Amino acid sequence: MMINVKACKVGNSISISIPKQYHVEAGSEYVVYKSKNGGLIFTPKIENPFLSDEPFPKDEDEVWQTIAKEEIEKNV
Incomplete structure (x- = not known):
């Protein structure tokens, strides 16, 4: 489903409203x-997974685990 939104001026910024059916919480960072x-x-926005030695949660995609290991090895 495609939903149209309109950019509005708010102070010195431009704002786009996110329809509630997308379930975005106020204060979320992107x-x-x-x-x-x-x-x-x-x-x-997520924390940089490459800055931690903690293993990825089991439900993470195996491809990301491989990429993380390669990045860590490059920086050691």
Whole structure:
């Protein structure tokens, strides 16, 4: 389902409302990327997993575990 939203000026910033059906909690933090065609991609902000020696939770994708191990080995 596609939902249209409108950018609004709020103080010195531009704001886009997120419809409640997306269940985004107030105060959630996101990293924003701008694509070459001007599209915006919002990704939830997470702690850098490469800065920790703790193993990934068992439900994480095995590919990410492999990438993390490679990154750690590069920085040792």
